[in-house]
Amino acid sequence: MCLTKWLNHVTKDMKTDISTEQKILEAAKQVFLEKGLDGARMQDIADKAGINKALLHYYFRSKDKLFEVIFLEEARKFMPRVVEIMMSELDLFEKIEMFVGQYIGTLIQNPLLANFIVNEINRNPNDTLKKIFNNQRPPIEKVEVHVAKMVKKGIIKPIKAEQLMINMVSLCAFPFLARPMVQWVTKKNDKEFMIMMEQRKKDVVKFIIDSIRK
Amino acid sequence: MCLTKWLNHVTKDMKTDISTEQKILEAAKQVFLEKGLDGARMQDIADKAGINKALLHYYFRSKDKLFEVIFLEEARKFMPRVVEIMMSELDLFEKIEMFVGQYIGTLIQNPLLANFIVNEINRNPNDTLKKIFNNQRPPIEKVEVHVAKMVKKGIIKPIKAEQLMINMVSLCAFPFLARPMVQWVTKKNDKEFMIMMEQRKKDVVKFIIDSIRK
DNA sequence: GTCTATAACTCGATAGAC
DNA sequence: GTCTATCGAGTTATAGAC
Numbered sequence: 001m002c003l004t005k006w007l008n009h010v011t012k013d014m015k016t017d018i019s020t021e022q023k024i025l026e027a028a029k030q031v032f033l034e035k036g037l038d039g040a041r042m043q044d045i046a047d048k049a050g051i052n053k054a055l056l057h058y059y060f061r062s063k064d065k066l067f068e069v070i071f072l073e074e075a076r077k078f079m080p081r082v083v084e085i086m087m088s089e090l091d092l093f094e095k096i097e098m099f100v101g102q103y104i105g106t107l108i109q110n111p112l113l114a115n116f117i118v119n120e121i122n123r124n125p126n127d128t129l130k131k132i133f134n135n136q137r138p139p140i141e142k143v144e145v146h147v148a149k150m151v152k153k154g155i156i157k158p159i160k161a162e163q164l165m166i167n168m169v170s171l172c173a174f175p176f177l178a179r180p181m182v183q184w185v186t187k188k189n190d191k192e193f194m195i196m197m198e199q200r201k202k203d204v205v206k207f208i209i210d211s212i213r214k
Numbered sequence: 215m216c217l218t219k220w221l222n223h224v225t226k227d228m229k230t231d232i233s234t235e236q237k238i239l240e241a242a243k244q245v246f247l248e249k250g251l252d253g254a255r256m257q258d259i260a261d262k263a264g265i266n267k268a269l270l271h272y273y274f275r276s277k278d279k280l281f282e283v284i285f286l287e288e289a290r291k292f293m294p295r296v297v298e299i300m301m302s303e304l305d306l307f308e309k310i311e312m313f314v315g316q317y318i319g320t321l322i323q324n325p326l327l328a329n330f331i332v333n334e335i336n337r338n339p340n341d342t343l344k345k346i347f348n349n350q351r352p353p354i355e356k357v358e359v360h361v362a363k364m365v366k367k368g369i370i371k372p373i374k375a376e377q378l379m380i381n382m383v384s385l386c387a388f389p390f391l392a393r394p395m396v397q398w399v400t401k402k403n404d405k406e407f408m409i410m411m412e413q414r415k416k417d418v419v420k421f422i423i424d425s426i427r428k
Numbered sequence: 429g430t431c432t433a434t435a436a437c438t439c440g441a442t443a444g445a446c
Numbered sequence: 447g448t449c450t451a452t453c454g455a456g457t458t459a460t461a462g463a464c
Binding site for chain 1: 250252253329332333335336337339340343351352354371373376377379380381383384385387388389391392393394395396398399400401414417418421422424425426
């Protein structure tokens, strides 16, 4: 086989390969995010990717394996990023603003992500948490020290760092976790909900800082 | 059949009947709360109740029907109760305290309840919400008026009622929804987590009131 | 790599004896 | 009412042709 042909061959194979694998990953992401591991059907994923079930197994061996690939991809481009902000050396109020903005912003882009992650963590807590964070528990002691300093300086009221962190995450994540209920009670359609969430970035920051500032 | 025999017959039947039905309901509640509708197996429920699968169908016809009985029972003894507090005529700060206490208190008694309800609402939003609230949307206008008055009187800072309500529910529910993650990050075992939640009743009330009070 | 066909299995549901 | 046995639908996974 001459060089040109060989190059063509490789290029074509790589192209097809990547393309099919990407199609599967994209389809699987959608289906798993919407239905969860139990609710998802390999047939649905195959249909959405425009291929047949057998190919799914050719590329990813089993449903569980495919799920794990999708899950870790999604969880790791979300959780570690916001944790990093929390552990950063920013000024506390700036930190809160960045954290909330990043957290809610990501969920506006991908509203099903919160449920996806929470459900998998509940289904299989230890393995999942270790895998997401590469077996390294976030060092919340850093935040504790940071908050304690601010308390001592008299800038904020006494509060436990762990409590502050739980409150921050709660205020960001919950509206998406319980989105249908929130929309039903507030009579908001999808578009109105997203506008409210966009506004909520500022509202939550203000709510938190109003609460802790002296 | 003489009267005595008939009475014995009825009594015995009713006793057995109630007992078995109760055993099924109790077992189903545990399994559904832990695994959800998709994850639960009729076999698991039968085993836990100490009977066989066929009897489950004899009493409740189908898995879906059994699930609906359990779900509505659990959801209705939780959601309408806390909504009622929210809509009551109490003083705003008292209302917040009662709401948070009741909400977190219930979840301490039944930590899986929040996930159970949220998952079912996400699986089938409209039907579920209508059934839980008997087709009557909670009249949040009452809270809006109430909050607006307090703002006008200068007792609290300007805030939208819908925002305040979302924040209240978020702060109460989220730690239970994401319980394994909260425990992992804070290094708390089950007992310590519950103690933190008990303490949290007061912490959340303070956090909210500190934020909105002028 | 991709397909069709089908094996292997899980699980909800039913039939029928007692 | 309760049981054993089994059916039948639906799903994951594999075999084998192209």
